[in-house]
Amino acid sequence: MPLRPESGVACLVLAAGASSRLGRPKQLLPFGGGVLLDAVLVTARRCGFDQLVLTLGGASNEVRRTVDTTGFDVVENDEYASGCSSSIAAAIPALHPEADVVVLLLGDQPGVRAETVRLLLEGRGEAAMAVCRYDDGVGHPFAFHRSTFPLLAGLHGDKAVWRLLERRAADVAEVRVPGPIPEDVDTEADYQRLLAESSPM
Numbered sequence: 416m417p418l419r420p421e422s423g424v425a426c427l428v429l430a431a432g433a434s435s436r437l438g439r440p441k442q443l444l445p446f447g448g449g450v451l452l453d454a455v456l457v458t459a460r461r462c463g464f465d466q467l468v469l470t471l472g473g474a475s476n477e478v479r480r481t482v483d484t485t486g487f488d489v490v491e492n493d494e495y496a497s498g499c500s501s502s503i504a505a506a507i508p509a510l511h512p513e514a515d516v517v518v519l520l521l522g523d524q525p526g527v528r529a530e531t532v533r534l535l536l537e538g539r540g541e542a543a544m545a546v547c548r549y550d551d552g553v554g555h556p557f558a559f560h561r562s563t564f565p566l567l568a569g570l571h572g573d574k575a576v577w578r579l580l581e582r583r584a585a586d587v588a589e590v591r592v593p594g595p596i597p598e599d600v601d602t603e604a605d606y607q608r609l610l611a612e613s614s615p616m
Contacts (some may be wrong), residue, residue: 421557423515424536426464428455428487430522431472431495431502441523441600442475443481446613451600452482454525460486461529466511469493470502498573507568517564519557519576526597527556539591544580547596548589553594563610 427440430452434441443453453598459467470488472495479489490509495499503519510517514541531547537559539545545558557576559567566579580587598609 416565417550418470423513424464424509425466425468425510425514425517426459426462426520427503427506427517428452428459428469428522429461429499429502430455430478431470431475431492432499432523433473433496433605436601437603437606438441440477441606442478444475444600444606446525446610450481452477453479455522455527456482456484456487457533458525458527458529459465462518462532464518465512467584468506470506471521471536472496472502480605483498497571500570500572503576504549504568504570510564515561517559517567519555519559521599523601524555524597524599528610532556534592535590539588543586544583545588546580547591547592549592549594549596551595553589561566 430442432441442448442450444451447454449533456469464486467487468490469484470490470492472492479609488509490506492502492505494505516536518535520527534546534549535556543560543563546553570576570579598612600607601605
């Protein structure tokens with residue numbers, strides 16, 4: 416059943432990276448019945464968001480040929496080499512005017528579940544920003560209220576969103592989510608670990 420925790424919620428899937436540490440497009444790594452990015456987009460569709468936005472950059476043409484992006488507003492980020500903050504900044508203007516909240520999902524983190532998104536949005540309350548507090552630390556997905564959109568649009572650098580959360584810590588709700596931080600893929604070792612953890616016992 417789609418999760419509709421509140422109205423005016425957009426999802427932004429960040430999948431524009433160059434995969435420089437991996438050496439091949441991580442969006443297109445075989446995973447499940449398709450590729451890594453497929454799994455993330457399927458989860459996003461299950462959440463019942465009011466808008467789905469996807470940022471592409473590295474290997475964009477190949478991703479478009481391979482991945483089903485149906486239902487997503489695709490934003491090309493020509494500045495993807497400068498880090499994921501550029502993708503957030505590029506996507507903010509594409510959000511619908513009625514979007515009150517945007518949820519960030521990482522295109523290389525298929526372990527995030529629709530239930531995680533539901534917990535995040537329910538636990539946000541009236542906070543301007545919200546993050547997931549897993550058993551082993553803070554991780555994605557993140558949620559941001561519309562009041563922070565100008566800040567997001569002005570981000571620069573690879574870790575700028577984390578610095579924003581640190582700088583505005585008083586405005587951040589940490590929402591308890593059971594389990595460890597879901598694996599994301601930056602290296603071949605990360606990918607092999609993800610495959611091992613996803614394999615049926």
